[in-house]
Amino acid sequence: MSPSSVDTSQAPVLEVSGLTVEFPGVRALDGVDLDIRAGEVHALVGENGAGKSTLLKVLGGVYPPSAGTVRLRGEVYAPRRPSDAHAHGIAVIYQEFTLFPDLTVAENVYAGREPHSRWSRGIRYGQMRAGCRELFGILGVNIDPDARVADLSVSEQQLVEIAKALGADGQVIVMDEPTAALSKEEVERLLDVVRRLRDEGRSVVYVSHRLEEVFAVADRATILRDGRLVRTLDITATDEDELVRLMVGRDIDSVFHREAVAEGRVVLRLDNVSAGRHLRDVSLDVRAGEVVGIGGVAGAGQAELTQAVFGALPLRAGHMELDGQRFAPSNPADALAAGVGFLHEDRKHAGILPDLSVRQNLTVTVLDRLRRGFARLLSSRAEASTYTEYASRLRVRATGPDQLISELSGGNQQKVLLARALAPGGRVLVLNEPTRGVDIGAKAEIHALINELTAGGAAVIMVSSDLPELLGTSDRVVVLSRGRIVGVLEGQDRTEENVVACATTGRRIGVAA
Amino acid sequence: MTSDTALPPAPGAQAPAPATETQRRWARQHSIGALWETWGITAVLVVLLAASPLLSSDFLTVANLQSVLRESAYLGIVAAAMTLAVMNGTFDLSVGGQLALVSVTTLMGYAAGGTGLAVLVAVITGVACGAVNGALVTAMRVPPFVATLGMLFVFRGIAYVLTQDGPKTLPYSEIGSPFVKIGGLNVAGIPLPFLIMVAFYGAIWVLLRRTATGRRVLAFGSSPEAARFCGISVHRIRMLIFVVIGLSVGIAALTYISRVWTADGSAQDGFELRVIAAVVLGGTSLKGGKGTLIGTFSAVLLVGVLNDLLVSRGVDASYQRVVLGCVLITALAIDGLRTRFAAPGSFAHMLPRRRREAPAR
Numbered sequence: 090m091s092p093s094s095v096d097t098s099q100a101p102v103l104e105v106s107g108l109t110v111e112f113p114g115v116r117a118l119d120g121v122d123l124d125i126r127a128g129e130v131h132a133l134v135g136e137n138g139a140g141k142s143t144l145l146k147v148l149g150g151v152y153p154p155s156a157g158t159v160r161l162r163g164e165v166y167a168p169r170r171p172s173d174a175h176a177h178g179i180a181v182i183y184q185e186f187t188l189f190p191d192l193t194v195a196e197n198v199y200a201g202r203e204p205h206s207r208w209s210r211g212i213r214y215g216q217m218r219a220g221c222r223e224l225f226g227i228l229g230v231n232i233d234p235d236a237r238v239a240d241l242s243v244s245e246q247q248l249v250e251i252a253k254a255l256g257a258d259g260q261v262i263v264m265d266e267p268t269a270a271l272s273k274e275e276v277e278r279l280l281d282v283v284r285r286l287r288d289e290g291r292s293v294v295y296v297s298h299r300l301e302e303v304f305a306v307a308d309r310a311t312i313l314r315d316g317r318l319v320r321t322l323d324i325t326a327t328d329e330d331e332l333v334r335l336m337v338g339r340d341i342d343s344v345f346h347r348e349a350v351a352e353g354r355v356v357l358r359l360d361n362v363s364a365g366r367h368l369r370d371v372s373l374d375v376r377a378g379e380v381v382g383i384g385g386v387a388g389a390g391q392a393e394l395t396q397a398v399f400g401a402l403p404l405r406a407g408h409m410e411l412d413g414q415r416f417a418p419s420n421p422a423d424a425l426a427a428g429v430g431f432l433h434e435d436r437k438h439a440g441i442l443p444d445l446s447v448r449q450n451l452t453v454t455v456l457d458r459l460r461r462g463f464a465r466l467l468s469s470r471a472e473a474s475t476y477t478e479y480a481s482r483l484r485v486r487a488t489g490p491d492q493l494i495s496e497l498s499g500g501n502q503q504k505v506l507l508a509r510a511l512a513p514g515g516r517v518l519v520l521n522e523p524t525r526g527v528d529i530g531a532k533a534e535i536h537a538l539i540n541e542l543t544a545g546g547a548a549v550i551m552v553s554s555d556l557p558e559l560l561g562t563s564d565r566v567v568v569l570s571r572g573r574i575v576g577v578l579e580g581q582d583r584t585e586e587n588v589v590a591c592a593t594t595g596r597r598i599g600v601a602a
Numbered sequence: 603m604t605s606d607t608a609l610p611p612a613p614g615a616q617a618p619a620p621a622t623e624t625q626r627r628w629a630r631q632h633s634i635g636a637l638w639e640t641w642g643i644t645a646v647l648v649v650l651l652a653a654s655p656l657l658s659s660d661f662l663t664v665a666n667l668q669s670v671l672r673e674s675a676y677l678g679i680v681a682a683a684m685t686l687a688v689m690n691g692t693f694d695l696s697v698g699g700q701l702a703l704v705s706v707t708t709l710m711g712y713a714a715g716g717t718g719l720a721v722l723v724a725v726i727t728g729v730a731c732g733a734v735n736g737a738l739v740t741a742m743r744v745p746p747f748v749a750t751l752g753m754l755f756v757f758r759g760i761a762y763v764l765t766q767d768g769p770k771t772l773p774y775s776e777i778g779s780p781f782v783k784i785g786g787l788n789v790a791g792i793p794l795p796f797l798i799m800v801a802f803y804g805a806i807w808v809l810l811r812r813t814a815t816g817r818r819v820l821a822f823g824s825s826p827e828a829a830r831f832c833g834i835s836v837h838r839i840r841m842l843i844f845v846v847i848g849l850s851v852g853i854a855a856l857t858y859i860s861r862v863w864t865a866d867g868s869a870q871d872g873f874e875l876r877v878i879a880a881v882v883l884g885g886t887s888l889k890g891g892k893g894t895l896i897g898t899f900s901a902v903l904l905v906g907v908l909n910d911l912l913v914s915r916g917v918d919a920s921y922q923r924v925v926l927g928c929v930l931i932t933a934l935a936i937d938g939l940r941t942r943f944a945a946p947g948s949f950a951h952m953l954p955r956r957r958r959e960a961p962a963r
């Protein structure tokens with residue numbers, strides 16, 4: 090075990106007993122017991138909707154429990170608001186960001202605890218900037234403390250969230266899927282930071298759907314299923330298969346399979362496309378039955394490329410063809426009408442319609458197909474059957490079609506949005522981070538679904554920051570760097586090393602498009 | 603945070619008693635919060651109606667009730683259309699000016715060509731006003747707040763210009779005209795303006811709940827950024843909304859002017875704020891994305907009943923305004939307290955909603 094095992098005989102820092110949290114119609118947590126020791130990394134794993142985030146939100150003072158107690162160093166800890174958690178030395182990184190988009194990075198990192206001068210009470214911006222740089226230095230990233238958060242990419246926002254929690258200097262640091270949006274190197278560095286925190290004697294509660302991370306940093310793991318505690322295990326005493334079995338109650342093949350599909354004709358052709366701030370001269374063919382993976386460091390032009398195909402970003406130069414016909418969508422509605430489905434990488438801000446039900450969220454892209462009769466009114470029956478078809482295919486866990494999407498767990502929201510992208514017909518699918526935040530079982534299902542769709546002739550463009558997934562599920566990987574294609578990796582060349590080398594050095598490998 | 607909007611209506615402070623299966627099923631589909639959101643103001647209205655005989659002995663007479671319904675109609679009709687706008691995350695501040703202008707042109711139309719022309723002119727003027735607003739917002743990209751605030755002055759100004767030589771009036775000799783019937787007729791004892799209002803609510807309900815356009819209005823109001831990636835065009839929707847508001851003002855003006863018979867540029871000063879107040883009182887969130895027509899409907903009647911009760915108790919008109927303002931604030935305070943207590947510590951409500959136009963990073 091890790092060097093910290095000396096501490097494990099100590100009394101736990103945080104002790105959760107009989108914790109129950111109820112929402113209307115769901116029991117998100119049901120009598121959960123858990124203890125967190127000083128100087129340990131405690132992983133919390135379970136399927137989408139198992140109750141992980143809910144547990145963390147109780148610790149963070151967002152939700153009050155319906156029953157049960159939490160003890161912090163032996164004393165009852167009942168936070169009534171997030172600032173109570175902060176005052177008790179518990180720092181939380183929530184799954185869905187809590188940043189203020191219109192403030193700068195530094196203002197966000199220091200939100201609520203701005204350093205100010207003694208006399209004038211003026212905020213010390215210089216100190217904040219320096220503090221930010223130091224935190225980002227620890228994380229090994231380069232983010233401008235004066236940048237506006239709304240202008241950052243999702244992964245940068247995630248790093249700001251992490252920096253904010255680290256800056257809070259808590260004894261217990263709680264992380265809810267911190268790596269869902271990060272690249273491989275960023276993950277590595279974060280895991281180093283987590284180990285360092287542990288060695289300083291702090292406790293880390295770590296939630297992730299990526300089990301390799303759990304095995305890389307955690308000392309113990311607690312498995313939740315349907316809001317109940319399954320078991321707490323020493324990580325050395327278990328393996329991935331057992332963990333998965335405990336999580337989902339059955340065996341899952343978590344290795345990606347890409348079934349070879351006979352390649353068809355070219356469905357989508359990009360010809361010297363330039364768009365947005367820096368996407369330049371991109372030429373690309375996507376064939377029927379093919380999955381083209383788009384790799385590269387975050388912000389290398391993936392978002393621009395996919396949005397250009399979806400008509401959300403006007404082309405500056407070049408043109409596109411769909412089935413040999415000129416394709417010039419002037420807005421997403423045109424692209425949807427042409428059968429192009431789209432999944433945005435920013436679930437919270439550009440994905441869910443928070444005040445609408447799960448069903449309404451799913452059918453919003455195909456409303457025109459649900460109109461019936463002389464008056465062209467929406468048919469509830471057609472809408473219900475569309476919902477049932479996709480919700481059961483993707484196993485969306487909701488209390489019913491009328492539940493608000495904002496009440497679903499993160500992974501289940503993702504499934505609904507994926508269904509929304511499939512609903513227009515799936516001739517061309519543009520998927521940004523399709524499995525971000527979904528559990529292992531669902532991931533396998535989504536991959537199977539992509540296989541199935543391509544077997545039926547769909548052309549898929551997939552962006553993923555998860556390299557094994559990118560390589561495992563695509564037939565061809567196109568690597569972008571600073572808005573240009575720097576590599577097209579096929580067959581034997583499709584290795585993690587090549588993708589990383591391509592993406593970081595910009596060295597061109599096999600550009601034959 | 604899960605999200606910055608819908609926080610749970612209380613994970614309950616203590617363990618609840620075991621429930622039967624029917625109770626459970628019911629609880630799965632409903633929540634106190636949702637019920638209050640939809641029916642809260644209606645419940646208040648019912649309570650007020652039940653208590654009205656205690657407050658005023660002659661409130662519950664047929665004539666008085668008819669007059670309350672007739673008086674409420676024009677406000678109610680515009681409030682229905684405004685609900686649509688507020689759900690979409692926008693509003694129209696120019697409806698007061700529109701009402702004055704449409705009233706003036708309608709009376710001019712009547713003078714020139716009788717009832718038929720008056721109705722035609724009302725509808726056309728209203729729709730034209732709405733189209734101007736819509737064009738400013740969509741084609742010229744002026745923010746709705748600024749555009750409609752400006753047009754409030756412009757519409758009212760035009761109404762003043764048209765009535766420079768005295769207010770337009772309907773001469774007393776026209777008492778028998780069908781035009782006057784629009785505001786005065788009772789069908790089976792129910793005032794025609796109220797029936798028009800009910801029909802208009804029905805139409806807006808169908809638009810909102812049963813058409814693709816209505817769904818897009820809601821979707822955009824809930825998250826403009828996400829709606830863009832669902833293929834929803836703001837411009838088409840906003841244009842439609844402003845035109846519907848204009849149309850509603852046209853219809854409302856008919857029921858209004860056929861009762862008061864006279865109009866100039868100062869007609870119905872502050873109307874826009876009364877309309878928005880009714881929408882907000884009805885539980886529609888100014889952030890967009892949610893709200894109910896039944897809430898607005900009940901809020902309009904609540905305001906009407908309250909006004910009537912105050913008048914019959916001899917409360918001075920200036921105090922009436924004070925009372926109405928207090929009612930509005932109380933309603934919103936209750937609403938705020940409810941959500942606060944439903945989810946203690948949920949500061950997520952205060953996080954600003956991100957509204958960005960920039961497509962990509």
Ligand SMILES: Nc1ncnc2c1ncn2[C@@H]1O[C@H](COP(=O)(O)OP(=O)(O)OP(=O)(O)O)[C@@H](O)[C@H]1O
Pocket residue numbers: 112113115116117135136137138139140141142143144184486487495496497498499500501526528604608609610
């Ligand atoms: N605000 C809410 N209102 C109603 N139900 C909720 C709310 N928040 C969570 N739930 C429900 O509680 C359950 C647990 O959700 P939670 O977010 O804790 O899952 P999770 O384990 O974090 O899943 P994921 O891996 O997808 O993030 C889900 O069934 C979810 O629908």
Ligand SMILES: [Mg+2]
Pocket residue numbers: 141142143184265498499500
């Ligand atoms: Mg979660």
